Amino acid sequence: MATKKRKPKKLSPITWILIGVLAVMAILITFMTVSVSRITARNAQSNMQTVAAERAKVIEDYVIWAEDTLTNFSHASDVKNLLLNPNDTEAKNQAQKYTSDFASKIGDLEGLYIADWNSKTLTHSNPETVGTIIREGERLDQLHNALLAAGDDTYTAGILISPSSGKQVVAIYRCIYNGSEPIGFVGLAIQSEKTLSDLADMQISGLENASYLLLNTEDNVYIYAPDPSMVGQVCEFPDVQNVNASIISGSGEYKGVGEFKDDYSGTMMLSTYVYLDEYGWTLLFNAPSSEVYSMRNQLQIFILIFGVLILLLVGIFGIINAHQENVNRKLGLQVQKNAATEESLQTAMFQDILTEVQNRVSFSVDIENIQTDIDNPCYCIMFDISELAAINMQFGNDAGDAVLTRTAQVLKEAFPDGKVYRTGDDEFVITILKNDNSPFAHNQVVNEIIKAQSELMKKQDIPDGQIDVAYKIAAVRTADELNTTVIAVLKDMAKHNGISSIGQFPFLDLDSM
Template sequence: MAKSKKKEKKKFKISLNLVLLIQLAIMLALTIFITNTVSKRTKENAESHMAMTTEERSQVVLNYIELLERQLSDYSRARQVTDLMNKVYDEANGQSSDELTSDVKDMSVEELTKIAQKFTQEFGGSIPSCEGLWMGTWDTIVLTHSHSQESIGMQTRKDSAKLEELQNQLLAKGTGVYNAGIIPSPATGQQIVSMYKAIYNENGKAIGLVGLGIRTDGLIATLNDISGANKDMNNEKNKQKYGNSELKDANYLMLHSIDSTYLFVPDSEKINKEVEVPELKSLCEEYGNNNKEDEGLVTYKVNGNEYVSSYVYIPKYNWLFLVSAEQKDVYALTNGMRMFLIVFSAILVALTVVFFFINKRQEKINQKLVSTIAKNSQTRQSLNTAMFKDVLTNANNRVSFAMDMENSDVSAQKPCYFMMFNILGFSEINTRFGNDAGDRLLVRTVETLTEVFPGRNVYRTGSDEFVVMIPSEGGQPAPDQVMNDVNTAFRQLMVPEKIENQGAIYPKYKIAVIRRSGPADTSVVSALKEMTNVRGEATYGMIDYREM
């Protein structure tokens, strides 16, 4: 009888050990799965954020260059320029100046030059970082110059081959601007953006040209004014604002794909010199004179440090624009989350083993174990909330938006509306009324959007911007209904927010709506940002709407 009881106890003991092994195996499997899943998501989010940052900055570069080209075109059309150019050409070729007005026809070249020189100085002085704005004959003899009186009368292209090359480029561009790219200035040696435009008479004959040189430090300053890369982290304000950003120590690089040379690089001594990093040089060779826009990610090593760069190829100028940072910074959140989950899971497994053996004899400890498991469950739930929710407004965050975009089913049959509400002048509101007032405005914005768009996903995709996602099917909701709801939300958001002893906040917004009929991803946010930046402050009943 006693032997029988011992056997039963032994079987029971073996059974408990087996349960423990199974439990430990399950916990280990869950640990590996959760760690890999979270690490993958955070890594993808980091790369996506870096790609969005690079795309935004490359667009700033393009907008900057296009603005300069428009300014040069405006200058070339000015009467002070065309009158002098026609007068000089007609006198040089023994032609009558019938195309000129009577008051100008009677003026001498010297008088017209004086007028044009004054206009050139004023126009060039109004262009930030301008190294020189000038006009000259078709043989590049300088007639006026905004910053260098000594250059007047000089020929900038004395070499006949170089002169012919420039003239051919200008004729090929017709009435457009020929952008010579980023080059060292022949006059000062400084790095400049150089561009030219031909001037034609009424018979379509090229009679002269205008030129513009802009120091690239103006473009770099414009890029540095945007949050993110290239910030001076010795500045206390920047340190507080961007200290936790994975791009706080990032840098801009810009390469010329044909020449494989640096255009922008932190080490100024490398500017206009050949790229020496093998991976970046291969990237230049890959794109070369390619005429198709592209973007991607590249990793490389410099002095033993591993870097990751998100790049955008700009075929119009054969430029590769990169935002580059050390891998340990870019994937800091990924590595941190992985370590946290490993440690957390290891502790959880250890606690499970300890409490399992104690639980066999003491019911009180068993209750503590249940309580511990409940707390751990709550911790996991809090972690999930911290990952996918904005703590202040309880709106979905950027990570949640990126994941929802991956799982979204958007097509021509099931289009989706995306609308952005961007608080205008939010930093000034914080400065004037305090951060608490700014926080209340953010919370009120989410509450209003949730109320007007019940059951719809509201995301906080930036410090002062929110995106609402509305799927549709079978034509419902219709665009008119959506725009009516947007205007309703706008009207409610414009209600002043009273601040005790400080007056009231009169909020303003930038708003844009996109109806997407194809696969959607996080680039929708960039498109919405671009629309709001172009339109500026929203006007009731005139919200910007676009179908993509």
């Protein structure tokens, strides 16, 4: 015995809604995760850039303080007096005392001195080095050129390794003039290692493993690095070299952010850089990406867990709903049958089955409920198919049905704001309630009538070919109370006017009668 195949059950609207909710939730969770990730990543990068800028400002302020210190030292009359009288013992002693006293007030001092134009020291914070030649030959020429280019300003040679102590120092010079003639210069070397180390030791919440590097932009040589052995060495990272090269060429920005893999530790690092253009240095602030983006990662995990919980709740609700649907399925089927029966009765009572527009019963109910006043007039238009009975007799009932169906369709399209009724075998009435009593509203109705006329005057398809169909048309307007007698008025107008040509039909204002 053959078994009867069961038809697959259709999904209920609630089930489809649940599926839709699940899909929307999945999309929202994904969108939220991506959006939050981008925002927190941008905030983290912005925080890194802020920290790098702060570090650069500390270094810049430190150098400016050293420059101001040397400038203040150079303004003393003892300095210029010694350079004008280098062989005057009293001038030399006075200048040496001034140099020693001034130097005693400078912390982390490597050396403070006065030198003649040939770079011979005339005074020094360490008196034992007086008479030392600081630079000779090409290096002296380079220093002269830099001093003259600086004019009355200081010339910062950078952070260098002191040949006497082997420590990092900030080397600063300032030219002394007699009128416009250079007669010598003053020099200051302050040990920078402690300041740079203190800067590195400053803790940043959430970035415990952050570090920074300071390089000479032109030659990529480390000025400061967490590993002291790297100082003075050339940086071999291609990304850093490319950044410095773009800065020197003028094609790069003076600050930026990027991500790279540390070849030594294998850790992904986020790096921001700031170019100190006045000194030709590049500051790089580096931190492990996992630390920089820790907030982003935590938010991602939270959103994902929250999303999974929401999806689970929706899924559980779906299971409960499916169970409830199975329990109520039989009752639902019965309700559907009753609803279908009621809908059929409603359709049979108020709708014309052939044309699918409202029938005369519906018109009789609706016309009594139309609320009109002087600012809200109602327009009623009749389209009466001329000789429909003759069409049925000559071409058959199918041809007549085709004409009725097409007429109803054309009228629905031509009067989008109106309601179409089939009030008789061959007649249709359209009601249009306007909230505008202006001539524009009146002309709009007239134009819609002409539009319907133009379309209906075209040859109409019937099963055996095409035929021409004529119509009797009449229209009325009123702001007064309406009832079913308006059909009789329209019929009488249409009958007396006869078959209408395009743009030719009676239009009566009932309120003027």
